[in-house]
Amino acid sequence: MRIYLLFLSLFFCSISFAQSSISGSVVDSGNQAVFGANIKIAGVTAATAITDADGKFTLTSSMKPPFVIEISCVGFVSKKINITSSNQKVNIVLSDEETLLDEIVVSASRTPERVLESPVTIERMGIADIKKNASPSFYDGLENLKEVQMNTSSLSFKSINTRGFATVANTRFMQLVDGMDNSSPLLNFVLGNMIGISEIDVQSVELLPGASSALYGANAFNGILFMNSKSPFTSQGITAYAKYGQTVQKAAGTNDYVDYGVRMAHAFSPKLAGKVNFTYMKGTDWYATNYDDKTNVGRDRTHFNYDGINVYGDEVSTNLNAVADGLLAAGVITPSQFAAFDGILPNYNVSRTGYNETDLTDNKASNTKIDFSLHYRPFGSENLEVIWQSKFGFGNAVYQGANRYYLNNFFMQQHKLEIKGKNFFVRGYTTNEDGGDSYDMLFTGINVNRQWKDDKTWFGQYANAYVQSTLVGKNPTEAHFIARNYSDYNIIPGDVPLSPAAGKPRFLPGTSDFKAAFNKVINEASVLSGSKLVDNSKIYHSDANYNFKDIIKFAEIQLGGSYRQYQLNSYGRIYTDADGPIYYNEYGAYTQLTKKFVDDRLKFTGSIRYDKSKNFDGNVSPRVSLVYSGGQSRRHNFRGSFQTGFRNPSTQDQYIGFNVGSALLLGSAPDNLTRFSEVRGNNIDGSGTISAFGQSVLGSNTVVLSGLNAYNNSYTATSVGQFTATGNASLLRKTNVDYVKPESVKAFELGYRSFVKDVSIDINGYYNIYNHFIGNLNVVTPYYGKTQDSPNPTVNPADLGFQTLAALKGGDYRVYQLYTNTDVEIKSLGFGLGLSKKVYRDFEVGVNYNYAEFKFDQAKDPSFEAGFNTPKHRAKASFGNEKLFKNFGFNVSGRWNSEYLWQSTMVDGMIDAATVIDAQINYNIPKLKSTLKIGAANIGGKEYTQVLGAGLIGQQYFASWTINP
Structure with a gap:
């Protein structure tokens, strides 16, 4: 207990022997106080101060003048002031930042550069964007970025996609949080933000659509998202938020929704700092109630071989005519009866009666995230920093792959040790996951049925009832109706000569028999009798990078590499690892050269990477790009790039052996x-x-x-x-x-980015050629x-x-x-346009549009599904003013997409066009260091879907209160 109290006191308290005390105020160009501006001594990150509600601050430090202080605040141009005396008072005026094009990004070239000079298309979300975001969370708000398409499988599980070929299990897209890959070790794709980052800890989000294999390896095939957290050296104090709201859906009704979190960060000295984050979200999931037949349009529950999209257990189907063979072999019927049966029973399949998804899950969505980190700077500066970071995420969500899976008490953790400096980093981390009480809904339905009555008995009773009904003059429709009721409920029409079916009637949801069978099934892993998903897989990953810019002067040269090992351990439930874990490794190395020419107006970037994985030959991925900055102010930036990307088959593609009922998924290693x-x-x-x-x-x-x-x-x-x-x-x-082998892409891109007469412009076009596409x-x-x-x-x-x-x-x-x-070449192309402008005072309008299509000759490979799953047209717009009145702001965002074909291993079909509008108003209370926000997602709109088989997305209303340090 004493140690615990000592830790708390060290974390939240520090002693400062101040020899200098700099005070003053910060205002904007309209002489209004700037709240929340950060003041620090240049090069000394531990000495910081934050302006209060009146824009005033006091900065104390043991340093003696002269030194320089830096003043920064989101939405304003940063400023530096020389300090010459120990008790100097300063009054600072910050200018509004007119454009975001001078923001610095790192991901495009693994080195800091202006957005304008990025060699490829890049989208960015900063602290200011998060503040005015009208969506329920910053992660939801990413959907308003150009190029982004969101696939919502569950309220707590959303996957991001760019440039086509989108699924919930998006193995072609990477997501890095502070350099750590968020992908599930078992499933090889990102689980949304379930182990991501708290919105009050986000420093920046950068998105690279398209292939990035030349710098980031095999999995960065169709896009990569970077989420970077705040440093405890520069962002200190306690920040907290609380959201309460409601979700509204016709199927689920109106339900409460809560989301809250806290961030605590402190720099104990110029050398040591730490932080802790905690977030919790809970709500009612979108009910999945699509009762269309999976493969036959227009077929409903009355059909004898119905297989509903969100109905489970009806996948068990058999040919009625073949049932007679089994009855004869088992001695249930005589040869003469077999002759009669064989002449009456139709030669087509009949399915068992299934259970709705809403009967097989509590429809609760939740997510808890905890992370902490310690940061040590041996020299008291950014030139060398050692970071230990641990992240934990657990909760409930629905994941959709070949079936629908309820991730119940799913748990995932990551631990990282990183050493980084001015021009290098070395990091290693591990990712572990535990399936918890997760289960497969399809096998839950199948085996709850079998807990009541085995398939052989059920189909035998059905066949017998069908024959007897036919013999007394019933037509096929009537005979099927009687047979199902006889097999399910022991209901016997008076004019059909049948004895009561043996056993209890079918287990009905809500009854004690159903609950007992359900609990038994979801706690057994074998698909013969249960549905539990078992998983204890791990990833071990390390990577490093060094920039030689301070050693080599003629160009900026980088060198890096990575190594990863998978340890697959599903105990034979999902992979063929019943006899022990499967180990699989891959590694890669890359180099990049950047050089400026023509009075630094023309920038050349060339990269090349070599990757090798256990079961495949090595692969080389080059990238070359040119950026030209034209105009007197160099704001007209033209870019062009060519790169190749590749993707190794995932561990699922190679090692899965997963029974999904109607089929068995089999990897080809x-x-x-x-x-x-x-x-x-x-x-x-x-x-x-x-x-x-x-x-x-x-x-x-x-x-x-x-x-x-x-x-x-x-x-x-x-x-x-x-x-x-x-x-x-x-x-x-x-x-x-x-057998499956790596897929590859040749990606061509042209773009233009500028700021012309107060209008921010970003235009890009791409053309991709895919070979050996995996499907x-x-x-x-x-x-x-x-x-x-x-x-x-x-x-x-x-x-x-x-x-x-x-x-x-x-x-x-x-x-x-x-x-x-597939041996058939696949081609995709797209175009994007983004515009933003301040139209009057501080009113800002932004619009963007994306066009995307692909070409695949289906006739050459009729059985192959490409799964492009992307609308041809998408348009998005926003309108807002963060300074509408004193301390008052608002923002409205809208998006529209055309209808498109959805193809997946579970179900194919069309997804309708959708229009979605989100809105929020916010009010700052400087004296309480707080911001109040009221918002709504899909306000006034009709319910829509993003994943065929998932629940329709309704409305979400919320009110939040955020307290800043």
Whole structure:
């Protein structure tokens, strides 16, 4: 306890032996007090002061004059003042910052440079932007940036995308927080801001759309987001915020929403500083209530083979005609009865009755983030700093991939040790995650059903009821209705001669039987009886960079590299790691040269990077760019660049072995295919019973399949669908795909950025050529026979090709989703325009527009889905004034997108056009050092979707109170 109290006293208290006391005031050009301006002694970050509500400050320091103080505040041009006496008083006037184009960014070239001189398109959000943001959080507000498309899977889980090919599981996009990759070790994609950064700790956000592999490696394929936090040396004190509001959705109703956080930072001396952040958010998630059939437009719940998008358990489906084989084999019916059944039962599939998603989750979304860091500067300056940082994030969210997954008590942590100086950094960090109580909603529905009644019994009862109903004169529609009610609820129409179905009626949501079955299922990991997701995977990463600009004078040269190791550990639930963790590593090195010519108006930047991963050959990624600054003030900046990017197949692409019910996702690493195997047959609930013909071929009612069967003995699912629909065996095509390999892109970009007559202008255009694009291919593997193109349906049953036809007709097959590449070249192109201007006094208007499209010859690869998932047209606008009245400001932002095709491993379909308007008003209370804000997202708009299968996004209203130091 004493140690704890000592730590607190050291953290929040410091003793200063002041020999100099500089006081004064800071005002703007209109002679209004500037609240919150930062004053510090140049080069001594521990000596700082903040102006109060009246713009006054007092800065104390043990340093003796002469020295220089720096005055800075968001929205104003920074200023330096010479101090010559120990008790000097100064009165400072700050000029409004007319343009953001002179802001400094680092990410584009890994070195500080003006936004104007960036060699590639870059978007930036600073402290001032966060203050006027009209969205519920700064992360939500990123959607208003040019180039950004947001995909909302859950209230607490949103993924960012740029330049197309967007999914929730966006493995082509990177997100770095203080240099640490936020990607999940198991899933290889960013989980939104669940382990990101608190909005009161954000110093800046920088976004690079497009390929950045030349500097940042394999995963920076389609964009990268940098979030940088405030230093405890320069931003000290206690900052806190609290938000309360409500979410409104037709399906979920009106529900409370809370979000609050605190930041504590202190510099104990010029050498030592530390900070702690805590944030907590909780609300009711958007209910997912899309009950359209996944694959058949217009089909509803009354259909005998319905498979709803947000309904789970109805994925279990079997051919009714094949059920008779199983009943005969089990001795349930006699051969004469089999003849009658076989003549009546239709030759098509029937599905079990499923459960709605709203019955399988509590629909609660939450996120807690905690981070702390210690910063040590041995020489009392920025020339050398040692940083230890730890981050923890946990909560609840819904993630959508091949299925919908409830991330319940999901936990992720990162720990970093970094040494950085004026021209270098060396860092190492680890990322660990724990799946907590997360579960797969699809298998929850399937196995709650099976807790009540196994599939074989259910389908047998259905078939029996269908036959008996038909025999008394019912038409097929009536017979299906009777059969389902008989199998589910023991309901027997009076004119159908059936005995009551054995057992209790189906478990209904809300009943004790349902709750008991549900709790049992979500706590079991095996997909045979449970749905729990198990994960304890890790990433170990290190990288370094050195800039030789103080050693080499003719040009600025940088050298760097990185190393990463994955430790995949899902205990066999998601990956093929039942016998122990899978280890996988990759490394890379890069160099960059920057040189200015023509009176420093022309800047050349050339970069090249080499990357190597365990299962693939090394890859070289070059980038070259030119920036020309024209005009007398050098504000007309033209840029052009060419770069290649590449992406190694993710760990999922290589090592997954994940049963999602309707298919099994299978990675293509050679050792993964031999390590994976599964037993199929009537000893596994839900796979059906191997047909009588199949048993005669196999000599048993089970079969063992490996990954090699999926790649080397299968038909494409597209051709199987055509065969099923027509009966024409000549349409069948043997799967002929290679194992997954890296994909690549050649990216061309032109741009112009300037500030002309008070108008900020940013124009860019890009053209990308993708080769070996990674995607998914569904294949069908028969349990027996040998697949071949156009097998002959009339030959002897001993023929291996004929046997595959019998397997397809009898349901003796397994569907796999493979990870592979298309040989068809994919091209995308886009155009972006951003304008902003102060139109009257301090009123500011901003607009931006993006056009995006891609070209892919589907006829050349009919089974491949590119998943562009991006609107062709997007327009965004904002209008606001942070100085409308004294201490009062407002901002309104709006965005619109055209409709677009959504393709994913779960469901395909169209997403409608949407218009969304956010608005906020804020009021500063200088005496309380506070800001009040009232805002609304999607104000007055209709509900819309960004991810087909996720809940419709409604309205969100909030009020917040932020206290600044």
